[in-house]
Amino acid sequence: MSCPHAQTPEGVREIEGTIRTDFNATMSYGSYLDLDALLSAQHPVSSPEHHDELLFIIQHQTSELWLKLVLHELIECRRLMDNNEIGKALKCLARVKHIQKTLTEQWSVLATLTPREYAQFRGSLGSSSGFQSFQYRAVEFILGNKHRGMLKVFESDPEAHKLLSTVLAEPTVYDAFLHALARSGYAIPEHILQRDVSEAWVFQEALVPVFKQIYESDTTQWSFYQACEDLVDLEDNFQAWRFRHMSVVKRTIGFKPGTGGSSGVDFLKRALDLTFFPELFAVRTEIGK
Numbered sequence: 001m002s003c004p005h006a007q008t009p010e011g012v013r014e015i016e017g018t019i020r021t022d023f024n025a026t027m028s029y030g031s032y033l034d035l036d037a038l039l040s041a042q043h044p045v046s047s048p049e050h051h052d053e054l055l056f057i058i059q060h061q062t063s064e065l066w067l068k069l070v071l072h073e074l075i076e077c078r079r080l081m082d083n084n085e086i087g088k089a090l091k092c093l094a095r096v097k098h099i100q101k102t103l104t105e106q107w108s109v110l111a112t113l114t115p116r117e118y119a120q121f122r123g124s125l126g127s128s129s130g131f132q133s134f135q136y137r138a139v140e141f142i143l144g145n146k147h148r149g150m151l152k153v154f155e156s157d158p159e160a161h162k163l164l165s166t167v168l169a170e171p172t173v174y175d176a177f178l179h180a181l182a183r184s185g186y187a188i189p190e191h192i193l194q195r196d197v198s199e200a201w202v203f204q205e206a207l208v209p210v211f212k213q214i215y216e217s218d219t220t221q222w223s224f225y226q227a228c229e230d231l232v233d234l235e236d237n238f239q240a241w242r243f244r245h246m247s248v249v250k251r252t253i254g255f256k257p258g259t260g261g262s263s264g265v266d267f268l269k270r271a272l273d274l275t276f277f278p279e280l281f282a283v284r285t286e287i288g289k
């Protein structure tokens with residue numbers, strides 16, 4: 001019986017005759033993706049170089065690349081909400097949710113780093129820490145966990161400082177959503193619509209009945225209901241990332257203080273108390289009452 005797959009007798013896949021191999025004149029894979037820059041951006045600092053430092057660097061770099069896309073999508077989501085294009089905004093949120101899953105799943109790769117392996121090059125990292133990730137901070141900001149004091153960490157990096165100052169001063173995705181709801185006739189109190197958007201979001205009791213109406217009315221526009229649920233998923237995914245970070249840190253450095261100067265695991269545990277959309281969780285207590 002002949003093999004149904006297109007294999008040569010040598011067991012290799014044939015390179016189709018139409019595949020181009022002359023990439024000098026046109027765009028090539030490597031130049032389009034700037035692989036020269038990307039693949040020469042890993043610079044282990046341990047000396048002699050520790051085998052596992054490349055894992056540590058790549059785990060961070062891939063996380064930063066995904067964070068870049070998360071921020072890009074959240075900014076677009078906010079713009080679409082401002083434009084009353086809720087359906088399109090949901091498309092951005094759906095993408096963000098998948099990226100978050102990837103980011104959280106990725107912790108299992110770093111979890112293969114044993115405490116001893118990490119201890120062998122941790123000293124070379126000096127006082128650098130993920131706490132100094134401006135993209136992570138920008139994502140926290142655009143989701144509502146604003147904190148002006150965090151800007152101080154970025155004083156020596158004017159570009160990062162500028163981006164964070166901008167995101168701090170702009171409305172969050174949640175602000176944009178609430179404005180869209182108000183334009184559609186939902187009773188969002190004026191003081192919420194006029195809030196100082198550079199401040200961290202604080203729980204607003206008055207929004208709970210609004211969300212109760214969205215969740216319980218048969219006439220709710222589906223996209224508003226879906227947006228609420230997507231934001232709940234997004235917060236849930238964010239918490240899962242924070243929890244995995246904390247648990248990987250615990251198994252790698254135990255209860256040592258962090259290189260960034262914090263208490264370490266304890267500090268990361270306290271991040272789990274932060275919430276972006278508290279009213280979307282509070283409303284669940286009221287449903288069916």
Ligand code: HEM
Pocket residue numbers: 059060063064110113118128129130131132133136245248249252253257258259260261262263264265267268271
């Ligand atoms: C073995 C690996 C890791 C260890 C031991 C570790 C440890 C820590 C510790 C102790 C902190 C608290 C700040 C400090 O004092 O340094 C922190 C913060 C942070 N780390 Fe990591 N981390 C690891 C990997 C990562 C990775 C892969 C990322 C991905 C980007 C990351 C992102 C962050 C962020 C964003 C913060 C700030 C969190 C916040 O403000 O709540 N970390 N990390």
Ligand SMILES: N[C@@H](CC(=O)c1ccccc1NC=O)C(=O)O
Pocket residue numbers: 060122125128129130131253257258259260
């Ligand atoms: N804060 C970590 C060090 C660390 O994880 C780190 C060091 C340099 C660049 C990014 C890092 N990632 C996350 O905090 C520690 O205390 O070991």
